[in-house]
Amino acid sequence: MARNENEGQWGREGYDNTQGREGYDYSRGREGYEHSRSREAYEERDEPSTSRFTVIRRINGIITLVCGLFAAVLAVHIFLFVFEANFGNPFAAFVSDWARMVSLGLGNLFLPTNEKAQIALNQGIAAILWLVIGWLVTTIIARILLPYPDRTWYRRPQ
Secondary structure: OOOOEEOOOOEEEEEEEEEOOOOHHHHHHOOOOOOOOOOOHHHHHOOOHHHHHHHHHHHHHHHHHHHHHHHHHHHHHHHHHOOOOOOOOHHHHHHHHHHHHOOOOOOOOOOOOHHHHHHHHHHHHHHHHHHHHHHHHHHHHHHHHHOOOOOOOOOOOO
């Protein structure tokens, strides 16, 4: 079957695929589409909302930093203990004291016969829990206190 040059997409002469069934002009795309939660509606906000966003972003950043620091202290303590560091050294003693304080009471959760495995397992779990706690608290704060489009701006893109 030969096609005529004037035939449209579906073989009908003069068919215009930019017009919908009810006369909606599809050639414009979504440029005229307004949604109740559009980005433009939030960009026209007053300054107090922006300052609230900044305060919440800073609070979430501090929470993330503190939880990450606690997890790092636990990871360094695991490293020092597994490689048999001298805990008479002031740095090693400092890290050991801090690790004991931030271990969330998990110092004797599992009691394997190997002491290195015990420290690595218990404090490793505590380090992971600190990261989960930080993520959970910052997510809850953002979901409750930030409006819809700004909700995840404080986090790094993944």
